[in-house]
Amino acid sequence: MGAKTALYQEHVNLGAKIVDFAGWDMPLHYGSQVEEHYKVRGEAGMFDVSHMTFVDLKGERAREFLRYLLANNVDRLTTYGRALYTCMLNEQGGVVDDLIVYYFDETYFRLVVNAGTHDKDMAWIKRHAAPFGVTVEELTEVALLAVQGPEARSKVHDLLSETQREKVEALAPFNAVESEGFFISRTGYTGEDGYEVMIPEDQAVNFWRRLHKIGVHPVGLGARDTLRLEAGMDLYSAEMDEETSPLEAGLKWTVAWEPQDRNFIGREALEPQYNATPTRKLVGLILDDRGVLRGHQRVIVDGEAVGEVTSGSFSPTLGKAIAFARVPYDVSGRVLVEMRGKQLPARVVKPPFVRHGKACFE
Amino acid sequence: MSNAPSHLKYAKSHEWVETVGEGTYRVGISDHAQDLLGDMVFIELPEVGQTISAQDECAVVESVKAASDVYSPLSGEVVEINEALVDGPDLVNRDPYGDGWLFTVKATDPGELDELIAADEYIKLSADDDH
Numbered sequence: 001m002g003a004k005t006a007l008y009q010e011h012v013n014l015g016a017k018i019v020d021f022a023g024w025d026m027p028l029h030y031g032s033q034v035e036e037h038y039k040v041r042g043e044a045g046m047f048d049v050s051h052m053t054f055v056d057l058k059g060e061r062a063r064e065f066l067r068y069l070l071a072n073n074v075d076r077l078t079t080y081g082r083a084l085y086t087c088m089l090n091e092q093g094g095v096v097d098d099l100i101v102y103y104f105d106e107t108y109f110r111l112v113v114n115a116g117t118h119d120k121d122m123a124w125i126k127r128h129a130a131p132f133g134v135t136v137e138e139l140t141e142v143a144l145l146a147v148q149g150p151e152a153r154s155k156v157h158d159l160l161s162e163t164q165r166e167k168v169e170a171l172a173p174f175n176a177v178e179s180e181g182f183f184i185s186r187t188g189y190t191g192e193d194g195y196e197v198m199i200p201e202d203q204a205v206n207f208w209r210r211l212h213k214i215g216v217h218p219v220g221l222g223a224r225d226t227l228r229l230e231a232g233m234d235l236y237s238a239e240m241d242e243e244t245s246p247l248e249a250g251l252k253w254t255v256a257w258e259p260q261d262r263n264f265i266g267r268e269a270l271e272p273q274y275n276a277t278p279t280r281k282l283v284g285l286i287l288d289d290r291g292v293l294r295g296h297q298r299v300i301v302d303g304e305a306v307g308e309v310t311s312g313s314f315s316p317t318l319g320k321a322i323a324f325a326r327v328p329y330d331v332s333g334r335v336l337v338e339m340r341g342k343q344l345p346a347r348v349v350k351p352p353f354v355r356h357g358k359a360c361f362e
Numbered sequence: 363m364s365n366a367p368s369h370l371k372y373a374k375s376h377e378w379v380e381t382v383g384e385g386t387y388r389v390g391i392s393d394h395a396q397d398l399l400g401d402m403v404f405i406e407l408p409e410v411g412q413t414i415s416a417q418d419e420c421a422v423v424e425s426v427k428a429a430s431d432v433y434s435p436l437s438g439e440v441v442e443i444n445e446a447l448v449d450g451p452d453l454v455n456r457d458p459y460g461d462g463w464l465f466t467v468k469a470t471d472p473g474e475l476d477e478l479i480a481a482d483e484y485i486k487l488s489a490d491d492d493h
Contacts (some may be wrong), residue, residue, distance in 0.1 A: 017400075032455065033426055034401040037446060222400065290404045292424055314403040314426050340422075340429060 005050035006204040014218055017200065022116035024051040026221055033222030037316040040190055040227055041357045044149035045219035046211050049196070050204070051115040052144060055125060066101060066109060068264055069128055071246060073088050073256035077103035081176040083187055086254055087246045088113075088124070089266025093273070094242040095249070100187060102176055104350050112144075112234050128265070129229025133156045136257035142183075143204035145197045147216060148227075150357065152194035155216050157182075159207070170193070187222065191355050213305040226313050229322060232284065234351025238295060238311040239282060239324055242243070247273050248326065250282040252352070278329050284351035284361060285309070285323040285337065289344045293323035293337060300343055301327075309337065317354045324351065364394035369458055370493040371475060372484035373435040378459065379478060382466060387436055387475075390463040391423060391454065394488040399425035402451035408465055414440060416474050421464055423454060432464060436474050442466040446476060 002025040009020065016027035027048065029036060039045045057065070066074040071084030082103050088096045097117045102110040125138050145313070147156050157165050164179040171177060173193075176185035183198035184307060199207055204338045212218065225235070232250075240249035247255070247270065256262070257274060287293050293312030298305040313321030323346075336343040349361040370378040376395035380388040396402070414420045414434045421432035441457040443465045447453055454462035469475075479487070 018396075029400065032401050032452075034403075034452070228428070290406070292403060292426075292429065 001119075003051070005048055005049065007048045007208055008200040009078070010205055011048065011218070016218070016220060019221070021051065021221060022114075022118070024115060024158040027218070029220040029222045030218050033220060033226070034314075034316045036217060036223040037226050039217040040149045040192060040223065041139060041221055041317055041354075042150070044147060044151040044155050044215070045217045045223070046208065047146040047148070047219050047221075047224055048208070048251045049144070049146050050201075052142040053113045053115060053118045053121060054142060054144070054198070055111040055113065055122070056108070056137045056139060057111065057125075057129065057134050058137070059129075059132065060107055061132040062107055062109050062134050065132035065134045067262055068132075070101065071255045071264055071266060073262060074101060074103065075259070076256070077101070077109075077134060079175075080104060080250050081171075081178075081185075083174045083176055083185060087240070088121070089246070089264070089270070090242055091265060091269060092208055092242075093245050093266040093269035094166055095236070095240040095244060095246055096124055096242060098236050098251075099251055102185070108276060114215070114229040116237060118242070121225075141201045142198050145199070145204070145208060146188055146190045147193065147197060147211065148190040148194035148219075150192065152216070153191065154194050155211065155214055157286065158214055159210050172295070189233060190227040191233070191352060192357070194228075200233070212255070225311075226316060229311055229313055229324070230315050230317055230352065230354035234282075234324070235311055239326075245270060245273060245278065248280045248282065250324075280326050281329050281331075282310070282324055282326055283331065284347055284349040285312070285325050285335070285346040286318070286344045286353070286361070287321040287323075287337065287344060291321060291342075291344055293321040293346070294339070297323075298313050298338045299325050299327055299331075299346075300338060301331055305338075306331065315353060316359070318359055322353050364397055364485075366392060366394070366481040366484050366488075368481040370459065371435075371478035372480060372481065373433065373478055374487060375433045376488075377432060377435050379435050379475070380459075380463075384467050386441060386466055386470060388463050388466045389432075389435060390458055391432060392484070392488070393458045394491070395430075396455050396458045396462070397432060398491075400427045400455075401425055402454045405447040405451045405454065405464070407447065408440045409493065410440055410443055412440045412466065414438065416471075416477075423451075435478055436467050436469045437471050438467040438469040440465050441468050455476065484492065
């Protein structure tokens with residue numbers, strides 16, 4: 001028996017297959033994860049992601065603290081509600097977690113971090129916040145619903161009050177706004193447009209049901225994974241972890257090297273790697289044969305195992321298997337992937353695989 | 363609770379067998395098995411004319427979650443395969459005992475049927491699986 005979100009009973013009533021995810025009882029799918037995937041690509045789907053960790057940071061030195069804690073630079077955040085994707089590194093340059101940070105004002109920021117890393121993240125953040133006098137407060141009585149897909153925004157607009165709708169319709173991607181108790185962010189993990197809506201826990205069931213009633217389909221963690229994989233988005237603990245540098249996880253763009261005098265945790269360890277040619281890189285793979293790429297399969301070049309699949313699955317949009325793999329920096333063209341005693345050829349491509357419902361890899 | 367029709371016989375490895383004619387039997391995987399595996403994406407079938415032995419791997423069902431071998435419940439010759447699964451692997455999910463059948467075998471040793479179990483026993487077995 002794991003922890004349960006406010007929507008747990010709702011999932012059970014909808015016939016969800018419940019699985020353990022980082023200590024939470026979460027819906028894997030409600031019948032068919034492939035169908036759910038198509039709904040998000042073609043219409044609108046909703047995910048209960050209330051298991052994630054929400055952390056409010058307050059204090060006079062909040063910005064200064066985050067300039068030190070995060071590899072991306074929060075100085076990019078200067079307007080209310082603006083969001084930034086970033087890694088939080090350890091002193092060795094490995095990834096403690098990846099997260100989204102929101103700016104409200106100079107004394108108030110919000111982080112959304114992974115559920116699977118909750119305990120170590122909270123300890124890490126608190127330990128480093130203390131010297132800056134920044135308070136760390138976890139939000140526990142809230143639910144987070146991700147509503148994603150080409151019809152997602154208009155569906156959400158239909159359920160908002162006049163005041164909320166005006167503010168939300170004006171949101172640019174990667175911006176958020178708080179209105180009448182709802183914190184609505186134009187973000188997601190699917191490669192589609194949409195919102196992540198944070199609401200008080202006691203309103204979650206009602207909001208979920210109203211969305212369902214107007215045709216937003218419940219979607220489980222199974223489709224969440226295939227959607228993010230198609231969208232070329234990393235998953236913590238698969239593509240990166242405490243032993244992996246963000247530079248070898250396709251995340252160089254999230255490490256803000258300038259200004260040179262910004263000292264952030266992990267900078268010193270990354271410095272020699274930053275301007276050098278990396279030894280390894282993260283690539284996309286496409287399998288044209290029948291079969292499914294899966295995590296930890298070996299990647300073979302010239303008869304030698306040189307790397308491994310970090311995440312792989314069947315892409316419902318492309319009708320074939322896709323994956324991320326970590327390989328030596330000079331690998332390109334074609335590789336072989338070992339699965340079930342066979343070696344099948346795979347094409348090396350640059351993710352993402354799918355954007356806004358269409359194939360987009362080169 | 364998965365369903366298991368009582369007119370079929372079952373292998374502990376989650377295949378079902380249906381008598382379709384004189385010495386010929388249709389084989390598929392159970393509702394419980396398809397439910398555990400989730401959405402099917404590729405089905406690899408034996409070839410017509412192929413000789414198979416009981417308990418040998420003779421097909422692969424690959425879902426979003428995992429690839430799983432299918433073991434032949436009976437020895438004999440494959441006389442028909444379900445071609446519709448090539449483009450419609452989800453038939454196994456939607457209708458595991460009907461349109462989602464895998465292949466038909468002409469058995470050389472119908473005595474092997476006695477090794478298979480009845481529906482109620484199979485349901486008990488698969489319920490234990492869920493824990």
